[in-house]
Amino acid sequence: MAAYQIWVESDAYAKLAYIKSYLRLTYKVCVNGMGWATLEMSANDSQIAALLIARRLKIIRNGAIVFGGRLLREGWAKPPEAPAGEVWTVTAWDHAHYAKRRLIVPAAGQMYDTRTDNADDVAKDYVYYHCGAGAAAARQLSDLTVEADENAAASLTANGRYQSVYDMLLKLHDQGAFDWRFTPVASGCTFETGYPQYGLDRTKGNGVNAECVFVADRRNFYKMGYEFDAADHANYVYVGGQGEGADRAIVERSTAGDITTYGRCEDFADARHLTLVASLQAYGDGVLLERKPVKTMIIEPEHDTWKSLYDLGDLVTIYAYEWGRTFSMNAKVVAANVLVSPDGLEQVAPELEATA
Helix, strand or coil: CCCEEEEEECCCCCEEEECCCCCEEEEEEECCCCCEEEEEEECCCHHHHHCCCCCEEEEEECCEEEEEEEEEEEEEECCCCCCCCCEEEEEEEECCHHHHCCECCCCCCCCCEEEEEEHHHHHHHHHHHHCCCCCCHHHCCCCEEECCCCCCCCEEEEEECCCEHHHHHHHHHHHHCCEEEEEEECCEEEEEEECCCCCCECCCCCCCCCCCEECHHHCCEEEEEEEEECCCCCCEEEEECCCCHHHCCEEEEECHHHHHHHCCCEEEEECCCCCCHHHHHHHHHHHHHHCCCEEEEEEEECHHHECCCECCCCEEEEEEEECCEEEEEEEEEEEEEEEECCCCCEEEEEEEEECC
């Protein structure tokens, strides 16, 4: 059983109230996205007076901060049998919400805020210059620090213009294949990146770190499932560019290995907005990637495996040998959804993103 402390804090992180009791605590921590935490309270609980909008919520698990954020939603519900069963609910969003509250504003006279560097360092630049100490004084978030550049991911050029920093971070993650997170600390947060992932490689046979392999003989899961779907698969794409009829530009793209395995599966992709042959080829390759067969393995781990076998951002392996066949998938832990009951028992459901 994990030991939890829940604190309500001022904007300056002064402790205002310790939440001793609740009906239910649920929270989500994640990489490359925004986490949240929800407290459900009995409507006659005197602690509700401390849970005011814009105050900070901090969750400490076994002595370590697992969530920090600001209370931004509240509400109550009256069932037919009210006042019995009345519930008060408050929700906080984690520090990634900072990136939603700031836009990328180009310098005076400039069309874009253009950054060229390693993708992970470009992300840090946008956070630093539009949320952190490098922003104009009125835009600075004083409790935010930015990790030093690591020069890890591939180089790219990004152009920002009045989109949110959060949207830019999502785009850079997709382009640069790195992870990012606003990691909570005692008096704020640190924007961090990880390449090739935020956590550790704990896959089967990694040879460096302790393995996290969900497999029947280790008895470390409640439920496992597998699905492979090639019904919507395409491996030969005709990409239509500009022009009409017989004069329309057509580029053909294919994946030879998939054709050998599944037979030729054709489709057409409309890319009339593109002109260059190279652009049409790239578009077609993107369609082929989207239409590859989908392999999914799901896992519901034993609840006490979080933090002991795996953590946020780690790579893990799901493995099974059934019916004379081997089923295996490596996946990244991109989020952990946690439910904590009033007696401190927790249920943890990880969200996994397949990597191989």
